[in-house]
Amino acid sequence: MPRPRRPLLTRDRIVETALALIDADGLGALSTRRLAAALGVQGPSLYNHFATKDEILDAVADTVTVAVDTSGFASRDWLTALRDWAWSYRRALTAHPNIVPYLAQGPGRRPAALAMADAVYGGLVRAGWPPARATHIGAALRYFVAGSALGSFARGFVEDPELYAAHYPHLRQAHRLAEHQQSVDEGAFALGLDALLHGLAAEYTRTVDTVESARPNG
């Protein structure tokens, strides 16, 4: 088949289909040939639109990140903004957990990821956090959200009662974690996020408020 009258592929169609395949069968199951087949095309044709497979994955990762809402940093207090962002971030990632290991490596050159980092860091600095602290806070929350979305904690435990009964006395009920996967994973996230933010709020009054009030114009 030569060049068709109307292109069979577009970058958007490729990314969309790749995400669907990743969601359905996992990151490891995405090959250029399978992706091309799903698009009704031969493998190498993809390279007319992307230079490498990683470039496709970058685009997929960024479309997932686009869904993250950072608008709170423009309109709410920093603590509320942080909480809303963290939940939105988590929702975006858990909607497509299989891409998380790729995405979690950092923003790289992906526009949506960079825009998110920019909004978070900017919001924290504007709220009065010293730059170094703002970096640390953004990183710490990213650690927590990415870790929570990287894989289900609950599904990490095999559903085999005998495995635990023998050698791990406290894990006797671990084989039942999978049943309650969502409530376990989400409950752990909620608890951890609340604790984290509680601790940050205390730190804020301890450092930022103190510094503000010590300044002539504070």
Add this chain to the structure above:
Amino acid sequence: MPRPRRPLLTRDRIVETALALIDADGLGALSTRRLAAALGVQGPSLYNHFATKDEILDAVADTVTVAVDTSGFASRDWLTALRDWAWSYRRALTAHPNIVPYLAQGPGRRPAALAMADAVYGGLVRAGWPPARATHIGAALRYFVAGSALGSFARGFVEDPELYAAHYPHLRQAHRLAEHQQSVDEGAFALGLDALLHGLAAEYTRTVDTVESARPNG
């Protein structure tokens, strides 16, 4: 070459070499053929000692986990034990960051990972946390530690000043993050862990202490 007089391979030697290759060149660069070559052997010979490549990776992941110290749960208060464990866990993972994406998928059937989960959960329950809360706390800390070790936050940002200058005003200094990688990553971890534990301590006095004192024998 037929069966040699003394075995060329042992499970330990395979795991050791695999970890060294992963440390040096990344998880993606570990192939059975490259691993075998590093051991002075042909690829398929590995399958006399391990059934699949994943079984090798499981063994590698578990040797990394063995280094994690959970002894605090037997001798210290739960908050100190949690802090010591988290730091030890982080040190073990950051010593071999390339295996973290594999290891972070859950304990599976890996003995060291299960023993760690057992110690943490058991310690928290013994300290008075309700079982569901103990699960959440263990999961939340695992999220945070795994997320922090999954990849450097600092190295996630490209060292290209122009990338940021144009569109991401608050990230103007992001290209310099790599210079301070360790202090950024570790500072973020320290800040986040302190905040998390601070929040958990508050939660403890709010729930567990209250319940204890409300019980007849409290």
Add this chain to the structure above:
DNA sequence: CTCATAAACTAGCGGTGTAAGTTTTCATTC
């Protein structure tokens, strides 16, 4: 001494990412 097992080998299957070169169509310029 016999013989099943263990531990290496070679050959090969179906799959991978991607480079190279071909063909035809589209869009632009004279």
Add this chain to the structure above:
DNA sequence: GAATGAAAACTTACACCGCTAGTTTATGAG
């Protein structure tokens, strides 16, 4: 409107991948 160069599909091919099957020979147990 003709010429031309880029675009977008194709086929072929390479080097590598995990793993299976079958072969050979040394080992260790009966």
